[in-house]
Amino acid sequence: MDTxxxxxxxxxxxxxxxxxxxxxxxxxxxxxxxxxTVYGLGASAYQEEALRNIYQAKGRPSDNPLILHIAELDTFYELAKTLPESxxxxxxxxxxGPLTVIVPRSxxxxxxxxxxxxTVAVRFPSSLIAQQVIRAAQVPIAAPSANRSGxxxxxxxxxxxxxxxxxxxxxxxxxxxxxxxxxxxxxCTTTVPTILRPGGITYEMLTAVLKRVDIDPGLNGDSLAIPKSPGMKYRHYAPVAPVLLFEGAVDKQRQAIEKQAMxxxxxxxxxxxxVCDEWQYSLPPVAVLATFGSLTRPQDIAxxxxxVLRSFDHKTVDIILAQGIDEQGIGRAVMNRLRKAAGHQVIKV
Known part of the structure; x- marks a missing residue:
């Protein structure tokens, strides 16, 4: 096929x-x-063969649910059997915006x-291109991330x-x-609304408009028989080389990473x-260095x-040692992606 x-x-x-x-x-x-958020791989939500082609193109497990993208609120009511108050x-x-809700499916x-x-997962993106593509298709669009699975x-x-x-x-x-x-x-089908994947709408933002929000224990790597959301069950976001993630106080992380690198x-x-920008000129020259941004600007890191993870594939490293960041705000989403990239291989210091 010519793309x-x-x-x-x-x-x-x-x-x-x-x-x-x-x-x-x-x-x-x-x-x-x-x-x-990221690039999506779109197919008509109402054509089964097209949807199966998404799984084939990505090499995606068939039990990993897809998110349906809409560009009109009326479409949400067509996809949901009922709408919980949350x-x-x-x-x-x-x-x-960058929020997906899970509701009973129609x-x-x-x-x-x-x-x-x-249940079905639905999102209304703020991207003008995404909205116009959805409207041009005249149906909801299933659109996981446009990459090979994992x-x-x-x-x-x-x-x-x-x-x-x-x-x-x-x-x-x-x-x-x-x-x-x-x-x-x-x-939103649970008694207390539950975050299944952190992202651009943070826990703090959600708790500002809801009385209470839970965080699914599957985000910590607990075993899941049935994933309710993309990215919960399988290793995701991973470069070719294995990733070892360090978590803890910044100074202790640095000491541990330097020791492990040597x-x-x-x-x-x-x-x-x-690692962070702040470390780029002071680490020993025994490794290939890539920085993800300043610790003072977590949005830039996200x-x-x-x-930056992808960049290591072109540097043919044998292993990647990754620095963890504070989980406040969007830092929670960054750490979720790093833990998944590492297959939850974490060193706490």
Missing amino acids: VFHKISSLTPDPLVIAEAGTILKRGGLVAFPTE AKIITAAFWP ERVLDVVTGGLD RPSPTSAAAVKEDLDGKIDMILDGGDCTIGVESTVVD AYSGQGKKVGLL SRIFR
Whole structure:
């Protein structure tokens, strides 16, 4: 398959390109497009073969649910059997935006979308390109991240091309994504709304509009028989080299990372270090260094984390030692992605 590649403005998307994307989706094709979080791989929510092609292109396990993306609130009511009060509150506060809600599914939602669950995950993105692509398709769009399953999610069209060129119909290049980590997923079918995946809408933001929000224990690596949200059950966001994550006080992390780097280097291994900007000029020169941003700007870290993880694939390192950050605000989402990238191989110091 030849993949069509179009550059498109995020502020004034070319209507002809948008129409072409809509036509591809209507006929059952796959289109990768930018959202404010990461690039999504879109297919019509109402065409089973197209949905199965998403799983095939990504190499995605079939029990990993898909998120349906909408561009009109009326579509939400078509996809949901009922709307819990918590879903009404948080969608009113944070849609359009990087928030996915899980609600009871209506009969319109296909089993292939939900992995056979009786719930559906829905998001209304704020990205203008994403909204226009959805409207051009005239149906909700299932759109997981546009990468090979398990790989770091793509925040640029180049990353999509690296993983999926020749496997999908079209890639729309709308520039780098601004948030850089996937949407927050909140299960609104539980008595207390539960975060299944942290993202751009933080725990602190949710608790400002809801009386209480729980955090699913599966985020800590607990075994899950049935994943209720993308990214819960399987190793995700991982570069080729294994990742070892360090957590704890900043000074203790640094000492532990330096010691481990020297040990691996002494064994003849090529070590990659994924650390903050503040450390870049003071670490021993025994490793390949990549920085993810300043500890004072966690939003910048979120926007860069997947790009930096991917960069190690081009440096052919044997192992990556990663620094953990504070879990306040969007730092919780960054740490969730790093723990998943490490397969929960964590050293606490």
